[in-house]
């Protein structure tokens with residue numbers, strides 16, 4: 879049992895390490911965190927409802943999570959095959975496509991939340 883708990887604590891430690899690695903080394907993540915902060919500021923300005931806040935945080939978290947996994951896929955690709963290869967190109971494009979799904983979802987949520995304020 880104590881081995882299980884120590885294992886879980888180590889996993890959390892590595893997860894937090896990865897979290898800070900993404901925040902300090904990956905420009906795509908840094909810029910998306912910046913956009914997330916802008917929307918957090920807008921949320922405060924427009925005094926969003928609790929549900930709108932929840933949806934906005936969900937959208938920001940979704941984009942950051944998928945972008946982080948996309949970064950991991952890119953790193954694996956660059957590690958296992960740094961040279962040009964059409965299959966690597968396909969894998970990277972598909973991983974980026976996942977980010978596009980998340981970004982379009984976040985865009986739709988932003989329109990639903992802020993559309994009425996802009997109209």
Ligand SMILES: Nc1ncnc2c1ncn2[C@@H]1O[C@H](COP(=O)(O)OP(=O)(O)OP(=O)(O)O)[C@@H](O)[C@H]1O
Nearest residue numbers: 906952959960961962963964966967968970971974
């Ligand atoms: N080794 C490769 N072989 C074939 N195509 C590649 C290769 N590396 C990159 N590409 C192509 O270039 C695109 C961009 O790849 P890259 O690794 O530069 O990611 P990126 O989207 O610019 O991400 P980031 O800015 O986070 O590094 C890929 O989606 C793919 O189409």
